[in-house]
Amino acid sequence: MREFKNRMNSILIKLTATIGIIALISIFIFIIKESIPALKEAGVGIFTTFDWYPTSEDAAYGILTMLFDSIILTVFTSLIVLPLGYIVAFFMYEYATPFEKRMIKSSIDLLSGVPSVIIGMFLIIYISPWMFEIGAWSPENMLLAAIGLTILSLPYSASLMQEALDSIDIELKESALALGSTKFTAGFKIVSRAAISGILNASILTINRIIGETMVVLMAAGGANMLPTSLLDPIRPLTAAIASEMGEVEIGSLHYSALFVSGLFLLSISFLLTLISKRISIKKF
Amino acid sequence: MKKVFLVVLLMSFVVISFSTKLIIKGSNTIFPIAQLWIEELKKVKPDLEITLEGAGSSTGIAALFNGTTDIANASRFLKEKEIKKMNEENKYFAPIVIAYDGIAIIVNPKLKIDNISLETLKNIYTGKIRTWNQVNPNLPKKRIVIYSRNTASGTYETFEKKVLNKERMASTVKMVESTQFEIEQVSRNPYAIAYVGVGYVTNSVKVLTVENIHPTKLNILNAKYPISRPLYMFIDVTNGWPESGVIKEYITFGLSKKGQELAEKAGYIAAYGF
Numbered sequence: 319m320r321e322f323k324n325r326m327n328s329i330l331i332k333l334t335a336t337i338g339i340i341a342l343i344s345i346f347i348f349i350i351k352e353s354i355p356a357l358k359e360a361g362v363g364i365f366t367t368f369d370w371y372p373t374s375e376d377a378a379y380g381i382l383t384m385l386f387d388s389i390i391l392t393v394f395t396s397l398i399v400l401p402l403g404y405i406v407a408f409f410m411y412e413y414a415t416p417f418e419k420r421m422i423k424s425s426i427d428l429l430s431g432v433p434s435v436i437i438g439m440f441l442i443i444y445i446s447p448w449m450f451e452i453g454a455w456s457p458e459n460m461l462l463a464a465i466g467l468t469i470l471s472l473p474y475s476a477s478l479m480q481e482a483l484d485s486i487d488i489e490l491k492e493s494a495l496a497l498g499s500t501k502f503t504a505g506f507k508i509v510s511r512a513a514i515s516g517i518l519n520a521s522i523l524t525i526n527r528i529i530g531e532t533m534v535v536l537m538a539a540g541g542a543n544m545l546p547t548s549l550l551d552p553i554r555p556l557t558a559a560i561a562s563e564m565g566e567v568e569i570g571s572l573h574y575s576a577l578f579v580s581g582l583f584l585l586s587i588s589f590l591l592t593l594i595s596k597r598i599s600i601k602k603f
Numbered sequence: 604m605k606k607v608f609l610v611v612l613l614m615s616f617v618v619i620s621f622s623t624k625l626i627i628k629g630s631n632t633i634f635p636i637a638q639l640w641i642e643e644l645k646k647v648k649p650d651l652e653i654t655l656e657g658a659g660s661s662t663g664i665a666a667l668f669n670g671t672t673d674i675a676n677a678s679r680f681l682k683e684k685e686i687k688k689m690n691e692e693n694k695y696f697a698p699i700v701i702a703y704d705g706i707a708i709i710v711n712p713k714l715k716i717d718n719i720s721l722e723t724l725k726n727i728y729t730g731k732i733r734t735w736n737q738v739n740p741n742l743p744k745k746r747i748v749i750y751s752r753n754t755a756s757g758t759y760e761t762f763e764k765k766v767l768n769k770e771r772m773a774s775t776v777k778m779v780e781s782t783q784f785e786i787e788q789v790s791r792n793p794y795a796i797a798y799v800g801v802g803y804v805t806n807s808v809k810v811l812t813v814e815n816i817h818p819t820k821l822n823i824l825n826a827k828y829p830i831s832r833p834l835y836m837f838i839d840v841t842n843g844w845p846e847s848g849v850i851k852e853y854i855t856f857g858l859s860k861k862g863q864e865l866a867e868k869a870g871y872i873a874a875y876g877f
Contacts, residue, residue, distance in 0.1 A: 371771055373754045374763065383774070447791070455746040456777065457792055536780070541753075544774040552777050562780040566631050566755035568659035573755065 349582045356575035364579055370543050370559070372573035379576040381556065383543050385583070388555040390546060391460060391539070392529045395467040399528070400521050402468070403475030410476075411483040412505040423477070430473040434466075438537030441466045446538070454550035458540040461549045466534035475524040482516025483509060515598050522595040526588050532557040556580045625653045625849045626672045629663015632757040632800075633676040633834050635869040636702060640857050643865060651849065660757060667696060667839055673850050675837040678704070678757040697840045701857055702871040705801040705823035705831035706762055709786065709808040711793040716742060718812045721829060724766055727796065730773025735794060743794070750785045750797035753778045762798055765830050798830075802870020820872050834871065 356364060360379045367380030406426075410419050445465060446457040454461070486509050494504040510517065540552020541562070560577050567574045627637055634657045641653045663675035664685055680698065681689070689696060708719060716739060726732040727747055735742035751772060752759045763772070779785055785797040790807035801818050804810055810818060813829055822828040836857070838850060845851045856862050863873035 369771070371754065373760055374771060375769060450792075455794075456748050457788065458777070541778040542775050543778065552775075554778065562753045562778065563755040565780070566657075566659060566753070566757075568661040568665075568755075570665070571659075571661065 346585070349578055349585060353575055353578035353582050356572055356579050359572055360576065364576060368545075372563075372567075372576060377572065379572070379579075381559075381576070381580045381583070383545060384554055384556045384559050384580065386545055387539075387553040388529060388557070388584075391463055391467070391535065391553060391555055392525060394460070394549075395464045395471070395528050396521075396525050398464065398468050399471050399475050399524060403472055403479050403520070403524065404517065406472070406476040407479035407483055408505060408510070410480050411509070412501055423480075426473040426477050429469070430477070432470075434470055434531065434533040435537070437466050437469055438534050441534070441538045449550065452550070456540050456542075456550070456552045458538050459550045459552045460539060460546050463535050463539035463553070463555075464549075466538045467528050467531055470531060470534060471524050471527050474527060475520060478520035478523060479517055482513045482520055485516060486512045519595045519599045522591050522598070526591040526595075529591075530557060530584065530588055532561045536561050556584055560584075625651070625674070625853060626656075627653065627663075627674045627676060627853075628656045628666045628672040629658060630660045630676040630678045630757060630834075631657045632660075632678040632704065633701070633836075636834075636857075636866045636871060637676060639865040639869055640853070640862055643861065644853065644856055648852075653849075653853075659755065664696075664837060667837055668692070668694070670839075673838065674853065677835045677837060678832065679760070680833075680835065681837070694839060694841045696837045697844070699836045699838070699854060699858070700833045700874045701836050702834045702863070702866040702874050703823050703831060704761075704834055704871050705818045705828055706758060706765075706798050707801045707804050707818045708796065708798050708811045708813060708830075709789050709804060710796050710811060711789055711791075712807075712809045713793045714742070714809070716811065717809075718815050720814055721766060724813070725768060725770065728762075728767060728772055728776060729770045730775060745794045748788075748792055748795040749773070749776045750788060750795060751776045751778055752782070752785070752798075753780050756780075758782075758798070758800060761832050762830065765832075800870060801872070802867075820877065823872050824874075824877060833874065 356379060364379050364381055365385075366382065367378060368383045369378035369380045370383065371378045406422070410422055414422060441462055442458065446462055449457050449459060449462060483505075490512055491504050491509050494508040495501070499508070535555045536558040539555060539558055541554050541558065542552040543554045543559075544551065546553050560581055563573070564577055567577060634655070637655050641655060644653070645651055660675075660677035660679055663672060663677055664681065666672035667675040668688065675696075681696065708724065710716060714735070716735075719738070723732065723738055727738070727749060728751070732738060732747070734744050734746055736744040738747075751762070779788075782799045782803045785799055786803060786805055786808055789795045789797050790805075801810075801823070812818075816822055816828050818828045818831070823831040836854070838845070838854070845854075857866075858875060860876060863875055867873050
């Protein structure tokens with residue numbers, strides 16, 4: 319009986335895993351298939367031009383502006399989130415009492431469960447009116463989107479980094495302390511260095527999350543297809559454009575296909591980042 | 604257990620194949636009207652089976668060509684290439700005007716402006732005018748925050764055709780996906796401008812007259828208001844007009860007094876009985 323149960327379980331697990339793999343492959347195939355018409359018709363122009371006028375008489379399908387917007391926003395947000403995430407994780411690892419640690423941990427878990435649409439609503443209703451006071455001409459802009467993305471990805475980043483720090487053998491820290499190093503040195507110079515692969519991994523996963531986030535940028539980034547010259551300019555990242563237009567686009571048209579090309583591009587970026595993070599986590603320092 | 608399942612399956616097949624079915628596709632603009640019509644029709648005839656799919660006007664017309672829909676809703680008339688294709692395939696699609704739609708230009712009530720010319724509107728949306736004092740020296744020297752529906756929307760296409768006159772919208776225009784959001788933002792931002800279907804306008808924003816013409820029902824029906832359009836329903840009448848059956852029933856209901864009232868309820872202007 320036990321033998322039978324074991325076999326059933328293993329079959330079930332294998333089946334589920336296979337379904338997952340098949341789903342991933344079919345997503346890729348589906349997106350590639352749908353983006354072929356645009357790639358054929360508009361060619362490399364999609365990746366080399368800045369104009370996005372998919373429904374005009376002489377249509378233009380350049381996604382470069384939106385791609386730049388995506389990258390600029392991701393870089394800017396990462397510059398805020400990653401150091402902050404590390405500081406929170408470091409505090410939790412080194413200085414927090416068990417009670418504080420539990421408090422922070424549970425509030426992080428709670429925060430990471432908040433749906434992004436709620437954060438988007440909060441930004442638009444409560445934060446965007448302040449934007450005028452700091453001199454923005456548009457209430458939704460890059461800064462607002464970055465704030466939203468920070469709220470969204472900070473818990474994720476902090477908890478991943480804390481796990482990375484926690485996974486390091488406690489003896490390492492203890493021997494550092496025994497040799498007379500301060501708490502800060504032991505944590506910052508010894509443990510963090512030992513955990514660097516985990517921290518890098520956490521950073522990449524966080525960046526991956528930021529670049530793929532849709533709802534917050536759709537609601538808070540402003541939606542203008544322009545290259546920002548200041549933090550307070552509205553922008554339109556790729557994910558926002560896809561989410562905004564997919565609902566109303568003429569199915570099977572070149573416009574539809576061009577949206578899939580941008581989707582393919584995003585998927586490739588995320589795939590690449592995941593690959594890099596896998597490489598990092600395999601390599602042990 | 605298996606037998607029961609099979610019987611149920613068979614029965615459902617029988618039921619599906621014998622019930623009258625109507626497929627409607629196209630135009631998100633008309634979607635709310637069609638939805639109201641179907642709801643009302645179902646009250647009278649509960650066995651009626653109607654599937655309604657939004658998507659774009661062109662999708663509906665394409666479906667009419669390959670016969671996968673009975674009715675194509677379209678917020679525009681047939682394009683030239685569609686008429687050509689229709690002639691080549693020896694088909695004939697009959698247009699039925701079901702309602703009218705006008706696009707209202709809205710600003711914040713605090714902004715001291717009541718009228719706008721088509722030329723100014725075009726210059727604002729193409730980025731030639733950037734601040735309000737360029738529109739009128741009495742207005743504050745503040746940057747205009749321009750809202751537009753996204754490029755896939757039918758309202759955008761109408762606006763582009765009737766106002767922009769083949770020029771491209773500036774990259775600083777903020778593309779948003781919902782009309783409600785446009786209204787919300789304009790009601791809060793004293794320097795914003797947006798265009799929305801007249802049916803959506805609320806008291807929290809100010810509607811501008813375009814070329815000194817109010818977007819009233821009568822002005823839109825008479826085409827005096829410059830940014831308005833008729834909404835259509837296309838049916839394939841290659842083999843004659845449907846004199847009975849579910850398609851005819853649907854059209855008749857839509858053009859009836861009740862159907863036109865529902866079109867107004869959805870935010871548009873009734874095409875008949877004014």
